[in-house]
Amino acid sequence: MIIIPENAVAELVTPSDCLKAVEEVFASMANKSAYNFPVIREAIGQADALYGFKSGFDRKSLALGLKSGGFWPNNxxxxxxxxxxxxxxxxxxxxxxxxVVGGNLLTALRTAAASAISIKYLARKDAKVLGMIGAGHQSTFQLRAALQQRQFEKVVAWNFHPEMLCRLEQVANDEGLPFEAVDLDHLGAExxxxISxxxxxxPVLKAAQVRPGTHLACMGTDTKGKQEVEAELVGIAKVFxxxxxxxxxxxxxxxxxxxGIITKxxxxxxxxxxxxxxxxxSSADEITLFDGTGIALQDLAVASVAVDLALAKGVAIEIDF
Structure with a gap:
């Protein structure tokens, strides 16, 4: 058995590796050669944590497995x-x-890759202003990946805790882009x-705050009951x-x-x-929305890349099991 510890992942897998792997697995799903099994995700009654399993199988790559973990808000x-x-x-x-592969960094990278892919295929080609809702750990990964998909000229952002926006400002500054902390009305208008x-x-963002032609990547809702945008906003968008x-x-x-606002x-x-x-x-004025729930096949794809690269570089830890 091969072990790739968390502290080794950053030296093996790049954001571009993840984007390629996730794009390929999305295509495999559409071709019905890959599928996800039902998700288990529950509050465990300890440390306010959500814990669960995501699993799947890709018949093309033969990636079979699961990701076990969740969200511990006090960490x-x-x-x-x-x-x-x-x-x-x-x-x-x-x-x-x-x-067995450490999944923390890979989760952040594959989640960012998914939203970046949605921007690549669904956002207007002339998109200039990128809005960020949320400034937690995964937000910087999202921002870096998104900035590779269009010639953005400005980043605007909002967060429940404004003092955390400095991490997004730093990424924007590193890319030579102006950054502005704004309220949600201004974020939607510009x-x-x-990306939420x-x-x-x-719901944080309302339908009335979003202008025609916007592309939204909703990446935070992955559990029953979670919600980032108003249901009416989902209703006026073309949903992917x-x-x-x-x-x-x-x-x-x-x-x-x-x-009953939309149907499956x-x-x-x-x-x-x-x-x-x-x-x-379909048009420049259409609102498009990507509902990024986070799927097992993404995790299996990027973990497989990590294993292949570790073997190729001779740094894989192998044990009898």
Whole structure:
């Protein structure tokens, strides 16, 4: 069995590696050669934590496995990231455990890759202003990945705790872009692309705050009850997702579906756009929304990349198990 500890991942896998792996797995899903198993995600009644499992199988790459972990909101005070996870890969022919890979950095990278892919395929080509809602640990990964997809000229941002926006300002400054902390009305009025990456259980952004032609990547809702944007906003958008079953049960779409504002049949897998089966954005004025629920196949794809690179570089830790 191969072990890739958390502290080794950063030296092995790049954001571009993750973007390529996630894009390929989205396409495999659209071709029905890869699928996710039902998600288990529950409050455990300890440390206010959410814990669960995501698993799946890709018949094309033979990636089989699961990610176990969740969200511990008090970890920051312990010097740890709030998201904690480990990825397990299994041999598809024998069922033996092939690898155990630290999943914290990979989760941040694959989540950022997913929203970046949605921007690549759905945002207007002339998008100039990027809006960020949320300034937690994953926000900087989101911002860096997004800035590679369009020639953005400005970053505007809002967070529940404004003092945390400095981390996004630093990323913008590193890229030579002006940065402005704004309220949500101004963020919606200025932004061509909006990324939301919060842990909110109540809508933050409203339909009236979003202008025509905006692309939204809603990346924080991955649990029943969570919600980042108003259901009415989902209703006026052309909606895309990583996995339709997850979108309507634990994703941003859950609330709009429950209220009958949209139906499951109107949601489009992003893989269909990547593969050319769907044309994506229909007009410059259309609002597009990507419901990024976070899927096991993303985790398995990026963990497989980490294992392959570790083997190629001769740095993999191998043990009998």
């Amino acid at each position: 920051t005070s312990r010097g740890l990231t709030n998201h904690q996870s480990t990825i397990f890969l299994f041999d598809a022919d024998t069922g033996k455990c092939r690898a 932004s061509d692309v909006i 990456i919060t842990s909110s259980f109540a 997702t990583d996995d339709i079953a997850q979108a309507v049960t634990i994703g941003e779409c859950q609330h709009a579906v429950e209220r 049949d109107t949601i489009i897998e992003i893989g269909a756009v990547i593969g050319g089966a769907n044309h994506g954005r």
